[in-house]
Amino acid sequence: MKYPVIYLMIPALLILLSPEIKSQVRVDVKGKVNSEADNRANRATDRAIDAGFDKLEEGIKGVFKKKDKSATGKKTDAKKTDAVDSDAEDTSEGISASEKKAGENKTVRSADPVLSWSKYDFVPGDKVIFEDNLTGERNGEFPSRWDLEEGTIECASLDGENVIMFRQYGSAIIPYMKNPESDYLPDIFTIEFDAFIPHDHIEVLFYDARNQSSPHNSNEKLYVTGERMELGSAESNLPGNANLEKSWMHVSIAHTSGKMKAYINETRLINIPNLGFNPTGITIRALHAGDESHYYIRNIRIAEGGVSYYDRYLQDGKIIANGIRFDVNKATLKPESMGIINEIAALMKQHPEIKFSIEGHTDSDGDDTFNQTLSEQRAATVKAALTKMGIASERLSSKGWGESKPVDSNGTPEGKANNRRVEFVKI
Structure with missing residues (x-):
């Protein structure tokens, strides 16, 4: 389409040329114009062709780039997959090694120490x-x-x-x-x-x-x-x-x-x-x-x-404990009583041949009948405490004597304190 346009421009150029120019220029103007027209037309054609080839080349490159990118992506993904698989294998191996090492440590190391502290x-x-x-x-x-x-x-x-x-x-x-x-x-x-x-x-x-x-x-x-x-x-x-x-x-x-x-x-x-x-x-x-x-x-x-409880047991055939305390007029043990009960339990565990009759006593304050019942209940409470600590019940019995067997005068606070007691008597 560019050729007709160029040929239409040639007559216009010839008309514009003045006679002076025509007289001074000895060249073939018509041939020159035709030649220039051909050159420009060729250059225009070349540019058009170049442009077309450029676009075609870009299109082709784009196609190949997409293919390369897809292929490269696949290769990269494959590499990533390989890397992940490799990591997974390494991790698996690491866990196995760790577990194996832990297992070895278990065989080598002893169990954590168990604290026993009174x-x-x-x-x-x-x-x-x-x-x-x-x-x-x-x-x-x-x-x-x-x-x-x-x-x-x-x-x-x-x-x-x-x-x-x-x-x-x-x-x-x-x-x-x-x-x-x-x-x-x-x-x-x-x-x-x-x-x-x-x-x-x-x-x-x-x-x-x-x-x-x-x-x-x-x-x-x-x-x-x-x-x-x-x-x-x-x-x-x-x-x-x-x-x-x-x-x-x-x-x-x-x-x-x-x-x-x-x-x-x-x-x-x-x-x-x-x-x-x-x-x-x-x-x-x-x-x-x-x-x-x-x-x-x-x-x-x-x-x-x-004197140690075992020595008292061997010497007297019984252990007198006035440090076992109860709430007033009740058979409920006070916390500070546990020291003695712990000692009795330890003694019986160390010497499984020992059997005790647990016997409760009161002072003379209050009614005789009430004191008798209270002493029985308190002895039973101590027996229950020892049983909970692992002493077999067949190794224990309990009874109460009320105020009938004092070991001291009931006329002084100290005497009454000595009379309020629990005895562990050899069976």
Whole structure:
């Protein structure tokens, strides 16, 4: 289509040429124009052809590129698949190797160690030398079985129970004993009391601060808080960061020929192999007490004892335990009783030939018939506790004697405490 256009332009160019130009130019204008027209037409044709070939080439390249890309993609996917398969194989091999190694370790390594730890081994002394459960005390009076070392201390009632209340800074008391200037603590003794500590601590001094000289020893004073105990360089917290402030806790202390242990409830927190001095008495102090910060104690007991249960069994044919405690007028065991019951269970497991008759006794307070029934129920409760701990029931029997077999006078708190007991009698 370009040729007709070019040939139409030739006459126009000839008309435009002036005579002057015609006279000066000696070339064949017509031939020149025709030649130029041919050249331009050829160039235009070449460009058109080039353009067509370019498009065709691009199209062809595009087709081949798509094919190459598809093929390349397939190859890449194949490589990826191979890589994944390879990884999967490696992972599988890794797991197998790991499992194999673990299996080998199991054969080489022993099982994790099993901890066996007795955190509560307190056993009260078997002969009570001081007892105060505050029976018959008048509210607002100084406790009759104690002497004042410092401060202000009075009897009070807390939630219906008689308590000793410390209500002034530094208040301290000592048990009222005969010949308090002398050493009234035996070589083997236990101390127990319930404490209500609002904050800070109660101190237990192992000498009579009113009548005896201080031993000037770092271990002379036990600090008891709601969460820990401290005696000289020994200290320990309750498990789980427990804090018993503003609640009742049971404090137990055991001294055996220079060794001392101390407990809060059923956990031993102090264990000293050599106390470093001889305890001669006891003082209980509430250093931080005040009119708006009262400290309380109750159920205080000091007892002598220390002969092993097995030795008592061999020597006397029975074991007397007045440290097994029950709720008042009930057969419900108190938690602090478990130390003794644990010891009896351990003894029976070590000596399977032993069989016991568990026999309950009461003091003379209350009705005879009630005391008889109560003693029977308490003996049965102890038997049930031992059975739950794995002692065969056929190795145990139970009975109660009420108040009919006292071992001490019922005229003193200490005598009554000794009469309230559980005996394990050889069968």
